Amino acid sequence: xxxxxxxxxxRIKEVRVETEDKSLKSFWLEFMKPEDAEAFKYTPGxxxxxxxxxxxxxxxxxxxxxxxxxxxxFTVNKVGCVTSKLHNMQAGEVMGVRGxxxxxxxxxxxxGKDIVIVAGGFAVTTLRSTVVYMLHPDNRDRFGKITFIYGxxxxxxxxxxxxxxxxxxxxxxDCHITVDQEFPGWEGLVGFVPTVTEQVAxxxxxxxxxxxxxxxxxxxxxxxxxxxxxxxxxxxxSLENRMKCGIGICGRCNVGPEYVCxxxxxxxxxxxxxxxxEY
Amino acid sequence: MDFEAVTQKIRExxxxxxxxxxxxxxxGYREGTVPMRERPFFAYTPEExxxxxxxxxxxxxxxNFLIRKPKGEIGKxxxxxxxxxxxxxxxxxxxxxxxREELFIIGVPSPGMVDRRKVLDKFPGKTISQVLVExxxxxxxxxxxxxxxxxxxxxxxxxxxxxxxxxxxxxxMACDKAENDSMGGDIDKMAAPWESLDPDQRWQAxxxxxxxxxxxxxxxxxxxxxxxxxCFVDESQPQWCGKTQDFADVATFHLLRAFxxxxxxxxxxxxxxxxxxxxxxxxxxxxxxxxxxxxxxxxPGLEIEATPPMSVYKPNDPEDFIK
Amino acid sequence: xxxKILAKDKLPEFLAQLEKEHRVYAxxxxxxxxxxxxxxxxxxxxxxxxxxxxxxxxxxxxQTECMMRFVNDPADPEGMxxxxxxxxxxxxxxxNIRPCDAKAFGVLDLIFCQDDYTDDPxxxxxxxxxxxxxxxxxxxxxxxxxxxxxxxxHSEAGSDLLLVDLGDKLLVKVTSERGAAFAxxxxxxxxxxxxxxxxxxxxxEDKLAQNLTVGTDKIAQKEVLELFDDPxxxxxxxxxxxxxxxxxxxPTCHCFDIQDETQGKxxxxxxxxxxxxxxxxxxxxxxxxxxxxxxxxxxQRFMHKFKYIPLKRGGEIGCVGCGRCVVLCPVNIDxxxxxxxxxx
Numbered sequence: 044x045x046x047x048x049x050x051x052x053x054r055i056k057e058v059r060v061e062t063e064d065k066s067l068k069s070f071w072l073e074f075m076k077p078e079d080a081e082a083f084k085y086t087p088g089x090x091x092x093x094x095x096x097x098x099x100x101x102x103x104x105x106x107x108x109x110x111x112x113x114x115x116x117f118t119v120n121k122v123g124c125v126t127s128k129l130h131n132m133q134a135g136e137v138m139g140v141r142g143x144x145x146x147x148x149x150x151x152x153x154x155g156k157d158i159v160i161v162a163g164g165f166a167v168t169t170l171r172s173t174v175v176y177m178l179h180p181d182n183r184d185r186f187g188k189i190t191f192i193y194g195x196x197x198x199x200x201x202x203x204x205x206x207x208x209x210x211x212x213x214x215x216x217d218c219h220i221t222v223d224q225e226f227p228g229w230e231g232l233v234g235f236v237p238t239v240t241e242q243v244a245x246x247x248x249x250x251x252x253x254x255x256x257x258x259x260x261x262x263x264x265x266x267x268x269x270x271x272x273x274x275x276x277x278x279x280x281s282l283e284n285r286m287k288c289g290i291g292i293c294g295r296c297n298v299g300p301e302y303v304c305x306x307x308x309x310x311x312x313x314x315x316x317x318x319x320x321e322y
Numbered sequence: 323m324d325f326e327a328v329t330q331k332i333r334e335x336x337x338x339x340x341x342x343x344x345x346x347x348x349x350g351y352r353e354g355t356v357p358m359r360e361r362p363f364f365a366y367t368p369e370e371x372x373x374x375x376x377x378x379x380x381x382x383x384x385x386n387f388l389i390r391k392p393k394g395e396i397g398k399x400x401x402x403x404x405x406x407x408x409x410x411x412x413x414x415x416x417x418x419x420x421x422r423e424e425l426f427i428i429g430v431p432s433p434g435m436v437d438r439r440k441v442l443d444k445f446p447g448k449t450i451s452q453v454l455v456e457x458x459x460x461x462x463x464x465x466x467x468x469x470x471x472x473x474x475x476x477x478x479x480x481x482x483x484x485x486x487x488x489x490x491x492x493x494x495m496a497c498d499k500a501e502n503d504s505m506g507g508d509i510d511k512m513a514a515p516w517e518s519l520d521p522d523q524r525w526q527a528x529x530x531x532x533x534x535x536x537x538x539x540x541x542x543x544x545x546x547x548x549x550x551x552x553c554f555v556d557e558s559q560p561q562w563c564g565k566t567q568d569f570a571d572v573a574t575f576h577l578l579r580a581f582x583x584x585x586x587x588x589x590x591x592x593x594x595x596x597x598x599x600x601x602x603x604x605x606x607x608x609x610x611x612x613x614x615x616x617x618x619x620x621x622p623g624l625e626i627e628a629t630p631p632m633s634v635y636k637p638n639d640p641e642d643f644i645k
Numbered sequence: 646x647x648x649k650i651l652a653k654d655k656l657p658e659f660l661a662q663l664e665k666e667h668r669v670y671a672x673x674x675x676x677x678x679x680x681x682x683x684x685x686x687x688x689x690x691x692x693x694x695x696x697x698x699x700x701x702x703x704x705x706x707x708q709t710e711c712m713m714r715f716v717n718d719p720a721d722p723e724g725m726x727x728x729x730x731x732x733x734x735x736x737x738x739x740x741n742i743r744p745c746d747a748k749a750f751g752v753l754d755l756i757f758c759q760d761d762y763t764d765d766p767x768x769x770x771x772x773x774x775x776x777x778x779x780x781x782x783x784x785x786x787x788x789x790x791x792x793x794x795x796x797x798x799h800s801e802a803g804s805d806l807l808l809v810d811l812g813d814k815l816l817v818k819v820t821s822e823r824g825a826a827f828a829x830x831x832x833x834x835x836x837x838x839x840x841x842x843x844x845x846x847x848x849x850e851d852k853l854a855q856n857l858t859v860g861t862d863k864i865a866q867k868e869v870l871e872l873f874d875d876p877x878x879x880x881x882x883x884x885x886x887x888x889x890x891x892x893x894x895x896p897t898c899h900c901f902d903i904q905d906e907t908q909g910k911x912x913x914x915x916x917x918x919x920x921x922x923x924x925x926x927x928x929x930x931x932x933x934x935x936x937x938x939x940x941x942x943x944x945q946r947f948m949h950k951f952k953y954i955p956l957k958r959g960g961e962i963g964c965v966g967c968g969r970c971v972v973l974c975p976v977n978i979d980x981x982x983x984x985x986x987x988x989x
Contacts, residue, residue, distance in 0.1 A: 044764075044766050045766070046729050047763065047766075048765075049727055052725075052727075096726075097907045137725040138725065139726070285930075287901070292757055292901075299953065318870075356972055359977050362884040364880075382976060387883075387884060442678075447679070537708075540889070544888070556925050565917045597975075598890045598894060598975075599699070
């Protein structure tokens with residue numbers, strides 16, 4: 044019988060250092076068995092448990108889009124035992140992936156609407172997946188105007204430069220890439236994400252916002268949306284929590300009655316308002 | 323001991339301290355909902371102080387709760403404490419976890435606490451619904467059960483070898499001090515019952531004693547000595563101790579915890595009282611404390627000014643174990 | 646199937662029939678408490694115990710369970726790839742399990758096996774290979790409150806057969822299809838037997854009504870945030886040691902931790918019981934801890950068992966009223982009092 048705890052074996056295809064302080068690395072993973080690749084059907088917003096045999100598992104948002112082929116992209120912050128080991132691993136090494144887990148961004152509700160994406164720091168991972176997905180020719184006309192606001196502390200801490208520098212050249216997406224403060228060599232926007240969002244002033248009419256970032260960014264971005272007239276059902280966020288089983292059994296990641304790994308990690312602001320602030 | 327009288331006196335003192343604002347809270351016991359177990363209780367008002375009790379079923383170590391409350395919430399504590407608990411308060415003051423000025427100690431000489439398991443053992447398989455204290459006897463009631471026991475026969479192991487019944491530091495006594503600090507047992511003879519066993523027997527005794535451990539950590543969490551922000555079993559970088567039920571991991575936890583208590587353990591028995599499966603972890607600490615007595619002539623927690631040997635290095639410390 | 650009768654002196658034959666394909670376990674007195682142990686002979690069966698100190702959930706959810714293994718050698722062609730552990734190789738019978746414990750596993754079924762994806766193969770395998778022959782309580786103990794939480798001394802939920810001790814014989818109620826196979830050969834129960842069993846049930850329920858009972862109806866009506874923000878939690882947590890005693894003795898508590906261990910060229914991934922009272926339970930790698938204070942953790946336990954589980958599992962309460970936590974809590978925090986406060 045199907046064992047949801049058993050990871051699919053994968054091989055590291057490529058490792059890329061994403062940030063100047065090397066705290067974040069991206070891993071392209073390829074499935075070792077074609078039937079596993081077939082079984083792993085995901086939608087942007089979902090996450091997977093990356094398994095490093097002998098060290099443990101970590102829940103990481105899937106940064107690649109299903110439109111990019113069978114390989115998976117994850118961007119991992121070095122924090123503890125498992126992530127430290129992972130950061131020391133090279134292309135060719137074997138590890139595991141379990142998933143896809145959790146719910147995805149509400150694409151059926153997002154159809155026909157303007158989409159505003161606000162990302163801060165390295166929470167942009169699943170939003171990369173979302174933007175790549177939406178910009179794909181098969182999907183682009185399902186959605187209205189796409190606005191992408193993304194900020195990091197310094198230019199060296201911005202992820203996915205290859206991708207957003209291309210998006211900036213396109214006319215079917217409005218990109219606003221910012222850094223917190225002036226930086227030599229940086230010619231783009233300067234300002235915190237909430238400030239830039241206020242300047243962009245996205246309208247709430249027929250729109251949905253996907254917001255992902257550190258708690259402090261959320262705390263200052265939320266009032267901007269409130270002022271512009273956005274309703275809680277229009278704002279979609281992705282939570283993080285400590286996880287182990289990832290499938291809604293082990294009891295660790297719950298926020299009130301909801302399990303972040305199974306009922307989330309994507310929740311609307313309307314849902315979050317009904318939940319205890321235990322995250 | 324006249325438990326009813328002591329109870330009334332404790333209530334009187336606590337109510338006075340609280341209404342006069344001398345303390346912010348009084349930490350004592352109130353009546354439990356199961357036989358033979360009273361519960362630690364924080365009284366913040368004179369009305370709440372009416373619930374305080376003192377009985378031979380007060381089996382926790384209240385000093386433990388002083389270090390678990392968030393700092394800064396309470397300025398001054400009242401605490402109902404018998405001998406061993408005050409020794410732990412002395413230890414915590416020595417280790418800079420508490421200040422003497424923060425405490426108002428309501429002293430009681432320890433009557434020796436009842437070991438509920440010993441009482442249950444006398445009536446195997448029977449349900450006990452109520453246990454009352456009448457003089458020096460316990461009255462045990464349940465379906466088909468109405469018996470009396472001499473309290474002296476069912477005390478906790480550590481209480482028989484108590485060396486300090488009276489509080490070591492105290493602000494006000496709730497009754498007269500006991501004439502003798504000692505409960506009568508010879509702690510040097512009774513401690514470390516495995517000393518006379520050969521190594522194979524010792525290992526078997528150790529295994530038999532600890533094999534039922536379910537790693538609930540009640541012993542650690544009930545102990546006033548265990549206040550590390552991150553206990554060694556909770557460390558992950560590196561992980562010193564596995565979390566499984568492999569006996570190696572169970573043994574590691576108990577052995578290392580016993581060593582961390584070396585020279586600090588007052589043999590209060592809260593660990594054994596807390597354990598849900600009846601493990602006698604004092605087998606380890608009693609041996610270690612016996613060694614401390616023999617090697618350093620030291621008994622923890624008797625004087626605030628003393629310097630515990632495990633925290634201090636002197637040039638002429640015994641070194642014959644270094645070969 | 647109609648109720649049957651099994652005379653106690655016919656027990657050896659009944660057990661022999663079970664033992665053809667099952668290993669039989671039953672509560673037996675060891676030291677000063679009852680524990681689950683393999684039954685060597687029919688004469689070892691006990692009829693008048695209250696309950697085992699720890700619940701039998703170990704049979705389905707071992708405290709340490711190896712889930713998968715791997716060869717800890719990157720040079721090996723199969724190295725670092727996880728292989729699942731073999732399924733259980735024996736079928737078991739839990740004889741004389743109490744109705745509260747039997748119901749608990751029915752509640753846990755709803756959690757371990759939720760849908761096509763969230764379906765725990767380790768749990769399911771053991772459940773499918775274990776028969777539960779429950780023994781109704783004729784003499785509930787003072788800490789039990791099963792009738793307050795949707796269970797009862799003669800509850801049929803979760804078991805395959807329910808035995809009612811009538812003295813020299815047992816009334817055998819068939820409470821599942823699986824159980825029917827083992828009751829087929831038994832005589833049908835007479836009206837008198839049925840009547841006696843009903844009287845025993847009523848007597849047990851009356852006795853339970855004398856215990857401290859628990860109300861849960863208002864909890865179901867209150868909103869999550871209303872319960873969550875109630876000031877009662879400021880006092881409940883004070884003496885809690887944050888140990889794992891209540892969690893580990895509880896038949897419905899199921900939280901676990903997953904860890905990898907290696908020794909030389911062998912590696913395994915195990916799951917161990919975990920407890921939500923522990924500060925590490927929710928601590929992020931970054932150091933952020935959503936439930937960093939003892940108050941938040943203590944609140945979580947009661948909210949989870951009495952509000953969140955009923956919300957997500959169609960009204961089933963995450964507690965069966967067995968009373969073990971009441972007896973074993975080192976500081977005597979009484980779940981019955983806490984729930985009544987929640988229900989106020």
